[in-house]
Amino acid sequence: MPAALVWFRRDLREYDHAALSHALQAHRRVFCCFVFDTTILDALQDRDDRRVSFIHASLAELDAALRARGGGLIVCHGRADEEIPRLADALKVVAVYANHDYEPAAIRRDALVEARLREQGIAWRSFKDQVIFERREILTGSGKPFTVFTPYKRAWLARLGQSRPSPALFAWPVAEFTEHLARPPEGYGLPSLAQIGFTATSLLLEPGMQGGARLLAEFLTRIQHYDQARDFPSIKGVSYLSAHLRCGTVSIRELVRAAVARSSEGAQIWLSELIWREFYQQLLANHLRVVEHAFKPEMDDIRWEQGSAAEAHFQAWCEGRTGYPLVDAAQRQLLQSGYMHNRLRMVSASFLTKDLGIDWRLGEAFFARWLLDFDLAANNGGWQWAASTGCDAQPWFRIFNPVTQSRKFDPQGKFIRRYLPELAALSDRYIHAPWLSASPPTDYPVPSIDHAIARERTLQRFKVSESR
Incomplete structure (x- = not known):
């Protein structure tokens, strides 16, 4: 099959990655890219924004991991809706792969990218990755999105437990297909923070996949106490994984697998917090007005x-x-x-x-x-x-x-x-x-x-x- 391009966004890891897995299984050459989107960056108030530093460091680790497997990361700086079609054309790919993003601005951006790719004769393929259940997968008995958490949680858990082990928690295979990864062309490496108009800032949280893995491993040694410790800010009670979940340096599937594999009350309460995350995700996806207005x-x-x-x-x-x-x-x-x-x-x-x-x-x-x-x-x-x-x-x-x-x-x-x-x-x-x-x-x-x-x-x- 001709070459494909995988666009990384909120999924900065090279394992258990839906879009990357699909692309590697369907194409003999797969390029990987990330865009420092100026539409987002230009709106930031601070040039030392911690999120940009966290993402930049995570990209450096991702690039090294992909290079170790024979590939590498192409990093662009500009409007994503312009950079992705331009890059896809330059690389002569037949398809661009990405994982779903549910925020209103991202939905508009992806629709524009898809339309421009279509004009170039390039396919757009997008997959669920950052949640276990998305959009309208969990509905009430009358076929409507839930607006109350407790019945949503019951329906979520029931859907997860329909089969053992649940297919929703299967990891997307990547490692066995990485010989298909393509090296980036010259001149497409990771720019410095200064080159994209930002300065480095201190991070109290270790970025990247290794940072996420270490946090998860440490948290699992005390997850059984989560229900008792989570409300006290002076003690180490929570997981501190939220930034890693936001950037996708950990996989939501591995976190849910870790929770359901443990029977302690702490693990079950932590799982409830992960379900709250998906409750709010589906709420936004089904009620875009909440961005500007009260839900009620x-x-x-x-x-x-x-x-x-x-x-x-x-x-x-x-x-x-x-x-x-x-x-x-x-x-x-x-x-x-x-x-x-x-x-x-x-x-x-x-x-x-x-x-x-x-x-x-x-x-x-x-x-x-x-x-x-x-x-x-x-x-x-x-x-x-x-x-x-x-x-x-x-x-x-x-x-x-x-x-x-x-x-x-x-x-x-x-x-x-x-x-x-x-x-x-x-x-x-x-x-x-x-x-x-x-x-x-x-x-x-x-x-x-x-x-x-x-x-x-x-x-x-x-x-x-x-x-x-």
């Missing part, structure tokens, strides 16, 4: 706080200066590392929307800028859950108390002391509410808002919205 249309009528006071509150929240230690420590963790513990994402989002009364879309955009593991479906779903505007969301009358959350999930203030050293001298009793101390620190702000008063405002805000 009536919630678009909520009158969020505006004006100079709201702007000042939002800026203080962004910078970790709200006066509520757990919220501020969470924000500083994000700014310093590109990561925020999942429990703290809920606390921080609840504080912004329910205490400060600020539109969830502003918070969502802030997380989108700073999170190393930013994923549109999960970020949107999480924010709408916290703001009570989404499907199966936190009921609007349930409002996190930031001090109660702090005392419950960081009882000794270990996490707070790590990110708020100005509070380190406070006792465990007062570190959650420094303003109650007889001698509160002078270099830490007083609370920007009273939680009890803010709670009443939020209840009224949602009641008015419901009555419209």
Whole structure:
């Protein structure tokens, strides 16, 4: 068969890769490529964006792995909808292979690439890879997408367990066909970060397939405690694999296989978190409007706080200066590392929307800028859950108390002391509410808002919205 081109996107690995496997089995020569898409890069606010550094380092490892098998990675810099058709034509391939991407901008991009390839007489072939079940594979009894997680989870698990072992978890074979990999032409190597207009930044998370493999292996030694440890940010309770899942340096199939192979409560709760990821993915795929609007249309009528006071509150929240230690420590963790513990994402989002009364879309955009593991479906779903505007969301009358959350999930203030050293001298009793101390620190702000008063405002805000 004539040559083919495999376009890597959210799947930066050379094993268990659906598109690569299909291409290698169908063609005698297979080129591999990645595009630093300027449509995406030009929209980034920071030239030292951690995600670009993480992807760049992961690409270097992927290129080395492919070269060890006789191939290599072609890396382009430009608009993907122009670079892929141009490259496909230059390489004289008959087909371009890729894995599905479900975000609205990616869907539009892929449709344009497919149309341009068709004009050139080149086939476009795309496959499911980044989820176990996609789009409309899991439906209600009436044939509609699920909007409540628990029945979705039951249906998901039932679909997975229809046969043992489940075909949905089979790994896509790659290694036995790698003699078909083609070397990149001269001049198509990995550009430096400077060549694409970015600077290197420190990464606290090891990138690439090896980084993902090491994290997974370490996590599996303590997965049995996940259910008990996952809510406490000061201890090593979670897997820290979210950025690797986002970039595809690990395979979702290997993670689900690892979870279902273990009977502990911790493994089952972790599997539920992986299913939550797919719940939000199918929600986005079936309801594209959630990118701009509340999933519940009536919630678009909520009158969020505006004006100079709201702007000042939002800026203080962004910078970790709200006066509520757990919220501020969470924000500083994000700014310093590109990561925020999942429990703290809920606390921080609840504080912004329910205490400060600020539109969830502003918070969502802030997380989108700073999170190393930013994923549109999960970020949107999480924010709408916290703001009570989404499907199966936190009921609007349930409002996190930031001090109660702090005392419950960081009882000794270990996490707070790590990110708020100005509070380190406070006792465990007062570190959650420094303003109650007889001698509160002078270099830490007083609370920007009273939680009890803010709670009443939020209840009224949602009641008015419901009555419209």
